[in-house]
Amino acid sequence: MPICLQLIHSHSIQVTHQGSSWNNHSSVRMGRGYIVENMVEKYLSNLQAPDSTGASCVTGLFIGQSTSQRDFVVLAVKTPQRNTDGQRSSSISRRAWTSLDQLDVEWVTEHARQVSRMLPGGLSVLGVFLVTLPELSKEAQNALRELIFAVDKHISKGRLLSLTKEDVTEKVTLHICTKTRKAVCRTFDIQDPKSSAKPADWKYQLGVCTSWPALTCSVGLDLLIPMLEMHVLPQDMEKCIKEGLQVWAKQIEVGLCLINGKTLSDETEIVAGQKNAKAVQQTFQVQILTEHPMSTERSTASVKICSGFLILKGMVHCRAYLQNNKPRFKHAAEVIKRDLINTVSSRVEMFLEDNLMEGVDKGSVEQVLPRRVFVSLPGTTPCLCDYMFPDECLSDVSDRLKEMLDCVIPDESIDISQEAITAGHTGLKLKTTPTVDTLPVKPFDHPNKAPDSLKNDYVGVAVAAAIVLLATGISLLYLSI
Amino acid sequence: MISGNILFRLKGSLEFKCQLDTSNEPHIQKAISQTFEDLCSKVKSESLVFSVCNSPVFIWPNKAGRATPECLSQNSPCKDLQQFIRTDDQEILKSSKKKDKRNSSSVVINLSLMSEVTEPGDLSALTLLTGISKHHFLYTSLPMDCVVSLPTSASLLVVCDALVEALCSQLNEMKKVALQHMKGTAMLIPQPFHFFLPDPVGLVTVIYPAGVPDSQLETQRKELHSQFQLPDNRPYLRRANIFHFPDESYKDGYLRNPHVHLKPPALENSKLYLVQGVYSYHHYMQDRVDDNGWGCAYRSLQTICSWFQQQGYSELPVPTHKEIQQSLVDVGDKQRSFVGSRQWIGSIEVSAVLDQLLGVTSKIMFVSQGSELASKGRELANHFVSEGTPIMIGGGVLAHTILGVAWSETTGEIRYLILDPHYTGAEDLQIITDKGWCGWKGPKFWDQNAYYNLCLPQRPKTI
Numbered sequence: 005m006p007i008c009l010q011l012i013h014s015h016s017i018q019v020t021h022q023g024s025s026w027n028n029h030s031s032v033r034m035g036r037g038y039i040v041e042n043m044v045e046k047y048l049s050n051l052q053a054p055d056s057t058g059a060s061c062v063t064g065l066f067i068g069q070s071t072s073q074r075d076f077v078v079l080a081v082k083t084p085q086r087n088t089d090g091q092r093s094s095s096i097s098r099r100a101w102t103s104l105d106q107l108d109v110e111w112v113t114e115h116a117r118q119v120s121r122m123l124p125g126g127l128s129v130l131g132v133f134l135v136t137l138p139e140l141s142k143e144a145q146n147a148l149r150e151l152i153f154a155v156d157k158h159i160s161k162g163r164l165l166s167l168t169k170e171d172v173t174e175k176v177t178l179h180i181c182t183k184t185r186k187a188v189c190r191t192f193d194i195q196d197p198k199s200s201a202k203p204a205d206w207k208y209q210l211g212v213c214t215s216w217p218a219l220t221c222s223v224g225l226d227l228l229i230p231m232l233e234m235h236v237l238p239q240d241m242e243k244c245i246k247e248g249l250q251v252w253a254k255q256i257e258v259g260l261c262l263i264n265g266k267t268l269s270d271e272t273e274i275v276a277g278q279k280n281a282k283a284v285q286q287t288f289q290v291q292i293l294t295e296h297p298m299s300t301e302r303s304t305a306s307v308k309i310c311s312g313f314l315i316l317k318g319m320v321h322c323r324a325y326l327q328n329n330k331p332r333f334k335h336a337a338e339v340i341k342r343d344l345i346n347t348v349s350s351r352v353e354m355f356l357e358d359n360l361m362e363g364v365d366k367g368s369v370e371q372v373l374p375r376r377v378f379v380s381l382p383g384t385t386p387c388l389c390d391y392m393f394p395d396e397c398l399s400d401v402s403d404r405l406k407e408m409l410d411c412v413i414p415d416e417s418i419d420i421s422q423e424a425i426t427a428g429h430t431g432l433k434l435k436t437t438p439t440v441d442t443l444p445v446k447p448f449d450h451p452n453k454a455p456d457s458l459k460n461d462y463v464g465v466a467v468a469a470a471i472v473l474l475a476t477g478i479s480l481l482y483l484s485i
Numbered sequence: 486m487i488s489g490n491i492l493f494r495l496k497g498s499l500e501f502k503c504q505l506d507t508s509n510e511p512h513i514q515k516a517i518s519q520t521f522e523d524l525c526s527k528v529k530s531e532s533l534v535f536s537v538c539n540s541p542v543f544i545w546p547n548k549a550g551r552a553t554p555e556c557l558s559q560n561s562p563c564k565d566l567q568q569f570i571r572t573d574d575q576e577i578l579k580s581s582k583k584k585d586k587r588n589s590s591s592v593v594i595n596l597s598l599m600s601e602v603t604e605p606g607d608l609s610a611l612t613l614l615t616g617i618s619k620h621h622f623l624y625t626s627l628p629m630d631c632v633v634s635l636p637t638s639a640s641l642l643v644v645c646d647a648l649v650e651a652l653c654s655q656l657n658e659m660k661k662v663a664l665q666h667m668k669g670t671a672m673l674i675p676q677p678f679h680f681f682l683p684d685p686v687g688l689v690t691v692i693y694p695a696g697v698p699d700s701q702l703e704t705q706r707k708e709l710h711s712q713f714q715l716p717d718n719r720p721y722l723r724r725a726n727i728f729h730f731p732d733e734s735y736k737d738g739y740l741r742n743p744h745v746h747l748k749p750p751a752l753e754n755s756k757l758y759l760v761q762g763v764y765s766y767h768h769y770m771q772d773r774v775d776d777n778g779w780g781c782a783y784r785s786l787q788t789i790c791s792w793f794q795q796q797g798y799s800e801l802p803v804p805t806h807k808e809i810q811q812s813l814v815d816v817g818d819k820q821r822s823f824v825g826s827r828q829w830i831g832s833i834e835v836s837a838v839l840d841q842l843l844g845v846t847s848k849i850m851f852v853s854q855g856s857e858l859a860s861k862g863r864e865l866a867n868h869f870v871s872e873g874t875p876i877m878i879g880g881g882v883l884a885h886t887i888l889g890v891a892w893s894e895t896t897g898e899i900r901y902l903i904l905d906p907h908y909t910g911a912e913d914l915q916i917i918t919d920k921g922w923c924g925w926k927g928p929k930f931w932d933q934n935a936y937y938n939l940c941l942p943q944r945p946k947t948i
Contacts, residue, residue, distance in 0.1 A: 030603055224532070224799040228502050230622040241615070259602070260536075267541060293534050293599045295544070303696030305501065305625035305672040311922025312618060313504065318611035333934055351611065368616035375523040424610045 030419045035204040036174055036191050037074040041212040043383050044080040050213040053081060053182050062135040063151065065119055066162050069126050069327050076327050077130060078213045078384050081119060084407045086111045104460050113158035119408055120159050122348045123386050125219070125343025129159060131176030138183045145201065148177035149192060156194040176204060213385045214285065217275055217331060219263070219324045219340045222288040225348065227252055231312040237393055242356050245314060250354065253345045259294040261337035285385060290340050321376055321422035325326035325386040347376060354391055377401060380420040381411055392420065405414025487506055491563060492591060494730065495535065495631045495648050499524055503623040505670060514664055517623075517672065521660035524627070532604040535648065539594040540569040540692020546599075546645030550634045564637035564642045566594055593732050595650070598629060621670050628678040631655055632688060668695040673697065676822055681728040682721055686713050691722060699723045699797065706948050718946040723797030729763065738913050739765035739791070743904075743923040746890050750900040750925045752891050758866040759889035759902065761873030765791040766923070769805070770910040773807055777909060779827040782884035784906035785877040786835045789886070789942055790843065790874055798945055799843045812841045831879045832940035850939040855880065855931035862892040862899045864902045871946045875904070880937030881905070887939075891925065900925045
C-alpha cells in the first residue's frame with residue numbers, strides 16, 4: 005500500500021493513504037476516517053524518543069468519539085512514567101533502544117483504564133500511539149497491535165453494559181517515526197482477534213469539538229441490594245453490588261429519555277441543522293424516565309434469606325457530548341445513559357479498589373463514595389472528569405490530572421460544585437449552573453420546573469467559587485467527625 | 486358507563502422490598518404495613534410520572550399536574566389529551582365505529598406508571614450503606630391497575646389528584662389483602678380486578694390474592710356482595726367476569742359478541758330479549774379441526790361453554806370435539822368408538838355434555854314442526870330475561886345458536902338472532918355481520934315441516 009507523504013512544514017505531519025485497491029477485484033473497504041484536533045498534532049510533534057528517561061519509545065492514548073461514518077480525535081495523552089523505584093538502570097535503558105521488549109503493556113493498559121474513567125459520556129479511548137526511532141519501525145506495528153487489543157480488553161473488564169451491534173469496534177493505532185516524523189495510521193477490529201491492520205485516514209482540523217452539544221442531568225439513586233446468606237463481607241461485596249447494579253443498569257438502558265422535556269423519534273436531529281461553523285455550543289437538559297418491569301409468573305413474593313444488605317443512595321451528575329455533525333436523538337439518549345451507568349460503576353469500583361471496607365460485624369456503616377468533579381482542558385470543549393475521595397483536596401486532583409492527562413490545571417478551574425460533598429441531611433443541597441465549558445445560553449423553560457418549587461434555585465457562578473473554598477474546610481470537618 | 490365521561494386507566498408496577506428481621510407474626514405484619522405505607526409516600530413524590538400510552542404526553546402529577554408537551558397545562562380539560570393519542574386503524578375498530586354507536590361513547594385513556602430518576606429529591610452525595618443483619622428479604626412487583634371515571638371537562642389537575650389517590654387507596658387495599666392471606670413469610674401477591682356492576686354501583690376494583698382460586702374466595706365475595714347490595718345468585722365478582730375494556734383485544738383470537746354490531750330488526754311494538762354477558766363465536770374449521778358438514782352442534786355447544794367460562798361459572802377451557810365425545814362416552818351415552826368419529830350430536834347430547842363437564846342443567850324444548858317456533862316468542866323471551874344463556878337449536882339436518890329474539894307481545898311477531906356455526910371463513914367481523922352468519926332471521930328461516938329440539942341451559946344459582 006503506497007503511502008503518500010506530504011511534509012507541510014517541519015513540525016507537522018500529514019498522512020494520507022491512497023489505496024491501490026481501486027482496481028482490485030477483491031473489494032478492500034475504504035478505511036475509516038479520523039478527524040483530529042490540531043492541538044493533537046502539536047502535542048505529538050513535541051514527543052521525542054528516546055525520551056528524557058531513556059525509554060525506547062513513547063506510548064499514549066487517543067481520546068475522542070466514534071460514529072458509524074467517521075471518528076473524531078480530540079485529545080492525545082502520553083503514558084505517564086511508572087514509579088518503578090529505580091528499577092530502570094542505565095544499562096537496561098541502553099538495551100531498550102534496540103527493542104520494544106521493554107514496552108510495559110500492563111502499564112499502558114492500566115493508564116488507559118484510569119483515563120477511560122475520566123471521560124464523560126460520548127468520549128472514549130479510541131486508540132494508541134507509539135513514537136519510536138526509525139530502527140524500531142518494523143517492530144512497532146506488532147507492538148501497536150498487541151497494545152490496542154490489550155488496552156481494549158483491560159478497559160472492557162467490569163463493563164456493566166455490553167456493546168451493542170451499533171457500536172464501532174475499530175480502534176486506531178498511530179506510529180510516528182522520530183527521524184522522519186512519518187506517521188502510519190492503521191485500524192484494528194478489536195472484536196476479531198484475527199483482525200488485520202486496515203488503512204485509515206488521518207486528517208487534522210481546527211476546532212473539531214468547539215461546538216459539540218453537551219447533555220447533562222442529575223440522577224438520584226436509591227438501590228437496596230440484599231446480600232444472600234451465602235455471601236460474606238467483605239469478599240463478596242463486589243459480587244453483590246455488581247449484581248444489583250446490573251439490574252439497575254438494565255432498567256436505565258431501556259428507560260426513556262426526554263431532551264428539553266420532549267421525547268423524539270430516534271433519527272431526529274437534536275440540533276436544528278446549523279450549517280455555519282460558528283455554531284453556539286448548546287447544553288441540553290436530559291430527563292430519564294424508568295418503568296419497573298411487571299413480573300407475572302409468580303403468585304407469591306420471593307423470599308430470600310439474607311445476611312445483610314447494601315444501600316447505594318445519593319445523587320450523581322452526568323455529562324455527555326456528541327459530535328456536532330447531525331447528532332441524532334438515539335445517540336444522545338445512548339451517550340447520557342452510558343455516562344450514568346459508567347459513573348456509578350466507576351465510583352463503586354474505585355471505592356472497592358481502595359478497600360475502605362473495614363469489616364463490619366454488626367449494625368451498619370455508611371461511607372461516602374468519591375465525588376465527581378469536572379475540568380475543562382484548555383482548547384477542548386468537552387469537560388473531562390475525575391473523582392475526589394472525601395479525604396482528598398483539590399491539589400490531589402490536579403496532581404492526578406497532571407499525571408494521567410499530562411496537563412496542568414489550576415485548582416480554581418476544577419469544578420466541584422456539581423455534586424454535593426456530604427451525605428444525608430447534613431449535605432449541602434446545590435443546584436448549579438453548568439460548568440465553564442459552555443457559553444451562556446438562554447435558560448430553557450421546562451414545563452417540569454415549577455417556579456414555586458420548594459427546591460433549589462440556580463446558584464450563581466460567584467457562589468460556586470465560594471463553595472470551592474468551603475469544600476476544603478468541610479471535607480476536613482468530615483474527617484474529624 | 487357514564488357517557489360523556491372518560492375512563493382513565495393507570496397501570497404499572499411498584500417495587501415491593503421488605504426486610505423481615507424476625508419471624509414473629511406481629512413484627513411481620515408491622516414490617517409489611519410499613520413497606521406499603523412507604524410506597525404510598527413514594528407515590529406522592531415529585532418523581533412520579535404518568536405516561537399517556539400511544540402519545541408523547543407525560544404528566545407529573547405531584548408537580549401540580551405539569552405536563553409535556555407544553556400546550557397542556559394543569560387546567561387543560563382532560564379531553565384535550567385525546568388529540569395526542571395515536572389510534573391503530575384496525576378493521577375491527579373501523580367497523581365498530583361505523584355500526585356501533587354504543588361502544589364509542591366510552592373513551593378509555595391508558596396511562597403507565599413511570600419514575601423520573603433525574604428528579605432527585607435528595608441531592609446528597611452518593612453513599613454506600615453496608616448493613617449486617619440476618620433477615621428474610623421479601624421482594625415482588627405490585628401490579629397496580631387503577632381506574633377513575635371523570636367528565637371530559639375535568640382538568641388535568643383533577644385527573645392527577647384522582648389517580649394518585651386511587652393509587653394510594655389501592656395500596657391500602659393491597660396491604661389488607663396481603664396481610665389477611667399471609668402464611669409465615671409467604672406473602673401472596675395482591676392483584677386488582679375491575680368489575681362492572683349493575684347500576685347504581687358501576688365500575689369497582691377488587692383486590693384478590695394471586696394463586697387462590699375463586700372457589701376458595703367465597704367468603705370474600707359474600708362480603709362484597711352484601712357491601713354492594715348485589716343479589717347472591719349471580720357470580721358478579723368472579724375473576725372471569727372482569728370488565729372488558731373497550732380497547733382491549735382478546736388474545737385467543739375468537740370474536741366476542743359479534744351480535745352487538747348489528748342493527749336490531751324494525752319490528753313494531755317489539756322488545757329485544759338478548760343473551761347476557763360475553764360468548765365467543767365458534768364455527769366450522771376453527772382450531773385446525775375440519776368439521777365441515779358434521780360439527781355444527783359441537784360448535785354451538787362450544788359457544789355455550791364459552792359463555793359459562795366467561796361468566797365465571799366454569800374454569801374449564803372450551804372443550805374440543807374429542808373432549809365432547811369423550812364426555813358422552815363417560816356418561817354411557819355413546820360407545821367408545823364414538824370418540825374420533827364424525828357423528829352428529831343433537832340437543833339431548835348437548836345438554837348431557839353441559840351437565841357432565843360444567844355441572845349445568847338445561848331445559849329441553851320440543852316443537853314438532855318448525856312453523857310452531859313462531860309461537861314460542863314468550864318462552865324464548867322469558868329465557869333470555871331470566872337465564873340469558875345462548876340456546877342451541879337442532880332440527881332438520883342443521884344446528885344453530887339462538888342469541889336472542891325480537892318479539893312483540895301485541896302482534897306476536899318474532900325475529901330470531903342467529904349465530905350460525907356453519908361459517909368456514911376467518912374471524913372477519915365485517916363478513917360475518919354483512920353476510921348474516923350472525924344475523925336476524927325471520928320465522929321462515931326454520932324448516933317449516935321438520936321437528937326441532939332446543940337446549941336451554943340454566944344458569945347455576947351461585948356467586
